[in-house]
Amino acid sequence: xxSVTQMEGPVTLSEEAFLTINCTYxxxxxxSLFWYVQYPGEGLQLxxxxxxxxxxxxxxxxxxxxxxxxxxxxxxxxxxxVSDSAVxxxxxxxxxxxxxxxxxxxxxxxx
Amino acid sequence: xxxxxxSPRYKIIEKRQSVAFWxxxxxxxxxxxxxxxxxxxxxxxxxxxxxNGVVDDSQLPKDRFSxxxxxxxxxxxxxxxxxxxDSAVYLCASSLGTSKxxxxxxxxxxxxxx
Numbered sequence: 001x002x003s004v005t006q007m008e009g010p011v012t013l014s015e016e017a018f019l020t021i022n023c024t025y026x027x028x029x030x031x032s033l034f035w036y037v038q039y040p041g042e043g044l045q046l047x048x049x050x051x052x053x054x055x056x057x058x059x060x061x062x063x064x065x066x067x068x069x070x071x072x073x074x075x076x077x078x079x080x081x082v083s084d085s086a087v088x089x090x091x092x093x094x095x096x097x098x099x100x101x102x103x104x105x106x107x108x109x110x111x
Numbered sequence: 112x113x114x115x116x117x118s119p120r121y122k123i124i125e126k127r128q129s130v131a132f133w134x135x136x137x138x139x140x141x142x143x144x145x146x147x148x149x150x151x152x153x154x155x156x157x158x159x160x161x162x163n164g165v166v167d168d169s170q171l172p173k174d175r176f177s178x179x180x181x182x183x184x185x186x187x188x189x190x191x192x193x194x195x196x197d198s199a200v201y202l203c204a205s206s207l208g209t210s211k212x213x214x215x216x217x218x219x220x221x222x223x224x225x
Binding site: 091097 | 115152154155156208213218
């Protein structure tokens with residue numbers, strides 16, 4: 001069935017370091033791919049999305065490219081800030097109405 | 112635009128008691144989802160409504176969990192009786208219900224079963 005596998009955490013980085021969180025997926029057809037972020041005590045918020053192969057989603061300095069050949073959607077940011085500390089979830093939607101989430105990767109950025 | 116509202120934010124109960132959670136989706140959103148998020152895991156879909164009809168409840172433990180969405184707007188999720196393993200955050204989300212759409216999440220209800 002459809003599923004998402006993302007890199008396990010926790011991840012701890014110094015401020016201004018480069019971030020990569022890996023995400024690979026299994027799906028039939030052409031799903032939409034998402035990254036959601038969850039700050040402490042809050043619900044999930046959409047960070048970025050891509051709906052077809054080679055699309056690049058971007059927001060707040062974060063980027064992810066939909067790679068069909070490697071079934072991946074890795075999240076990257078060139079220079080992280082303390083305020084980026086949160087849990088990041090990769091997700092896919094095969095139909096637009098069903099969503100499958102990864103287990104989440106906790107990021108802590110230290111000054 | 113108001114977001115997805117959930118209440119209560121926190122609930123502590125003893126096992127075998129009953130509990131109910133409430134969700135008010137974004138106005139105009141046809142699709143409503145309830146997720147269970149156990150500590151350290153990603154959200155797991157419990158039930159999905161399209162307007163007031165159930166689209167998917169395959170992962171809902173129907174012997175103890177129930178949900179309804181009367182009039183296709185607000186929804187309630189009930190657990191009766193609760194077990195220790197039901198301790199989790201219960202997230203409600205809504206979307207327009209069209210293809211390639213985006214889910215918007217509420218802040219969740221954190222349930223502790225003692």
